[in-house]
Amino acid sequence: MFPILSRKVKGKDLVYFDNAATAQKPQQVIDALTSYYTGYNANIHRGLHTLADEATAAFEATRQAVCAFIGAAYPEEIIFTKGTTESINLVAQSWGSAFLKEGDEIIISSLEHHANIVPWQMIAETKGAKLRVIPIDDNGVLDMQAYKNMLNSKTKMVAVVHVSNALGVINPVEEIIHLAHAQGAHVLIDGAQSSVHLDIDVQSLDCEFFVFSGHKVYGPTGTGILYGKKSLLEAMPPYQGGGEMIKEVTFEKTTYNELPFKFEAGTPNIADFIALKSAIDFIKDTGKDSIRAHENMLLGYATEKLRAFKDVRIIGDVFEKVSVISFVVEGVHPQDLAILLDNQGIAVRTGHHCAQPLMQRLCIVGTTRISFAAYNTIQEIDAFMEALKKSLNMLR
Numbered sequence: 357m358f359p360i361l362s363r364k365v366k367g368k369d370l371v372y373f374d375n376a377a378t379a380q381k382p383q384q385v386i387d388a389l390t391s392y393y394t395g396y397n398a399n400i401h402r403g404l405h406t407l408a409d410e411a412t413a414a415f416e417a418t419r420q421a422v423c424a425f426i427g428a429a430y431p432e433e434i435i436f437t438k439g440t441t442e443s444i445n446l447v448a449q450s451w452g453s454a455f456l457k458e459g460d461e462i463i464i465s466s467l468e469h470h471a472n473i474v475p476w477q478m479i480a481e482t483k484g485a486k487l488r489v490i491p492i493d494d495n496g497v498l499d500m501q502a503y504k505n506m507l508n509s510k511t512k513m514v515a516v517v518h519v520s521n522a523l524g525v526i527n528p529v530e531e532i533i534h535l536a537h538a539q540g541a542h543v544l545i546d547g548a549q550s551s552v553h554l555d556i557d558v559q560s561l562d563c564e565f566f567v568f569s570g571h572k573v574y575g576p577t578g579t580g581i582l583y584g585k586k587s588l589l590e591a592m593p594p595y596q597g598g599g600e601m602i603k604e605v606t607f608e609k610t611t612y613n614e615l616p617f618k619f620e621a622g623t624p625n626i627a628d629f630i631a632l633k634s635a636i637d638f639i640k641d642t643g644k645d646s647i648r649a650h651e652n653m654l655l656g657y658a659t660e661k662l663r664a665f666k667d668v669r670i671i672g673d674v675f676e677k678v679s680v681i682s683f684v685v686e687g688v689h690p691q692d693l694a695i696l697l698d699n700q701g702i703a704v705r706t707g708h709h710c711a712q713p714l715m716q717r718l719c720i721v722g723t724t725r726i727s728f729a730a731y732n733t734i735q736e737i738d739a740f741m742e743a744l745k746k747s748l749n750m751l752r
């Protein structure tokens with residue numbers, strides 16, 4: 357089902373534990389790409405020929421599928437972007453340029469990926485707004501009292517990660533959203549890590565924006581989602597100008613297209629978005645609940661095995677987390693460990709995980725992170741533990 361998983365690395369069976377960076381793709385996603393290019397490659401919308409009609413229908417079917425996947429009310433609330441990063445930049449630039457004023461405040465958390473820090477810093481600098489950061493404890497748990505104290509009438513946006521990519525910790529987003537709304541602030545949830553593991557219902561969450569990347573939900577790279585509440589998206593100016601996002605252009609004045617096209621200038625990533633529907637179908641057909649149960653079983657098993665290693669310290673060792681384990685080993689640099697593991701066919705991620713401020717807060721240079729997906733197995737965890745033992749013996 358996942359063809360890549362049968363390959364060898366350095367002569368060993370591949371063990372792929374870097375799923376939080378990107379997930380592998382099921383055959384049906386690869387097939388969808390091939391059948392688009394071999395069967396109906398054409399530019400979408402405005403075409404008056406069969407191939408264009410077929411491509412447009414398949415592309416828009418993905419929008420419907422994403423809408424249902426995250427429980428949005430209307431398909432036009434689903435904007436296609438390059439990825440989580442572009443979705444956040446779009447909101448920061450478009451919403452921020454229209455609605456932020458000098459002295460306004462934006463709240464983020466200490467757990468954020470750089471993609472949910474830098475775009476806010478950029479617009480805050482342009483607008484003279486202030487960025488505030490919710491602190492965490494040593495396990496990566498948000499200090500909710502500090503958050504409550506931070507909220508005030510100047511708070512205009514709260515942008516927080518649903519699940520930390522570096523630690524796997526799940527944030528209490530329902531409460532975060534509720535408290536923000538009580539102050540009249542909008543909320544953006546970075547769902548890059550949560551959308552593949554947790555059930556998402558943006559209507560019951562009631563967040564203004566929810567963003568994620570297709571490549572982390574078993575879909576192609578170059579596909580990103582921005583969900584936004586319709587009334588807000590309608591009030592926001594376009595992010596980029598060009599074809600598709602216009603209604604009428606004259607040299608004197610341009611009127612803009614309706615949602616979602618207002619935010620989709622130029623030819624989009626047609627093939628990859630068409631294939632994204634196959635990825636969503638894979639998750640739906642397998643069942644998010646059964647994927648989550650399987651991943652939790654792997655998480656529990658691996659956590660227990662890792663605890664048996666003396667000198668290994670799990671960071672973010674909390675109950676509310678997804679199948680991500682980040683750890684440090686006393687006296688061992690994560691990079692050295694990754695290289696030794698790769699020599700044994702095991703793919704892990706090491707370093708700061710694009711969360712340098714979090715690493716600074718935790719007083720570490722980085723971690724070794726293993727993360728599990730639907731296709732991982734107990735046998736792979738056993739192979740990993742053996743390889744870890746061997747590697748640590750070599751490093752000492």
Ligand code: PMP
Nearest residue numbers: 439440441469471521548549569
């Ligand atoms: N936020 C989080 C929590 C992430 O894990 C990632 C990807 N590592 C991003 C944002 C950025 O996603 P992308 O690189 O797909 O735009």
